[in-house]
Amino acid sequence: MVQVVGELLITCGVILLLFVVWELWWTNIEANSAQQAAVSQFAQDFQGPLTPPPVDAPTDFGPPTVMAAPLVPGSVFGVAYIPRFGETYSRPLVEGVGPAQLDTLGLGRYDSSTMPGGVGNFAIAGHRQTHGAVLDAIHTLVPGDRIYIQTKDGYYTYVFRNNQIVLPNRADVLLPVPTQPDATPTERFLTMTSCNPRFGAEERIIAYSVLESWQPASAGPPAAIAAQVAANQKG
Incomplete structure (x- = not known):
């Protein structure tokens, strides 16, 4: 009897170990492949030069163009570049934050939030240790770090301000002015969760x-992401 129980415990341990390997290793491989394909497809469809503007070029382009929100969950509408996470970091932006989106394509937009460049809160979510680990290094951001968002309309440069640790039920971080339910937005925020x-x-x-x-x-x-933008188009 003792031998049988011992064998069952060993079997359970092996199964648990295999699950951990699958969760922390294989899901990342699968997701990374899907995300690279999505970024490459977006880059192939993108219309625009791949070289940065001249140093003396105008920098005031007026109010940002804000694309209409995607209607189909799972549709890829852009690419995020975060140099703090590595000079080659580029991940697709997808509509929706369900498992079907986050487990495969990485960075999902909360459908209650605005689109890139919009007044209010452009809010996205991503996994940390599995399924591509797209936000594994979120804790390494420091004030002043740039986060670049590319859509078909152009490029949006956000500057990191601060982070906050909250309980999972804190949906107020997704409000147009994060954590301020009665405030009217005047700034254009990016919130990553x-x-x-x-x-x-x-x-x-x-x-x-x-x-x-x-x-x-x-x-x-x-200029900070020009090399990676070009690399994405080459596939």
Whole structure:
């Protein structure tokens, strides 16, 4: 009897180990492949020069163009570049935050939020340790870091301000003015949400940024991400 129980415990341990390997390793491989394909497809369809504008080029392009919200969950509408996460970091932006979107394509938009460049709160979510681990390094952001968003209309540069640790039920971080239910938005925010701590889900880590500038696709990409924009188009 003792031997049987021992064998069952060993079997359960092996199954648990295999599950952990699948969750922390294989899901990342599958998701990374899907995300690279999505970024490459977006880049192939993108219309605009791949070189940054000249240093002496105009920098005031007026109010940002704000695309209409995608209607179909799972549709890829842009690419996020975060140099703090690595000079080659580029991940697709997808409509929706359900498992079908986050487990495959990475960074999903909350449908209650605005689109990139809009007044209010452009809010996105992503996994931290599985399914591509798109926000694994969210805790490394420091004030002043740039986050670049590319859509068919152009490029939006957000500047990171601060992060916050909250409980999972804190939906007020997604409000037009984060955490301020009675406020009328005048700024253009980017809010990124992920699980906290890195290997748990007891809390949420929230990263807040604000729009610094934008430039249309016809102007070319910001210099800081120009090389990666070109690399994405080459596939």
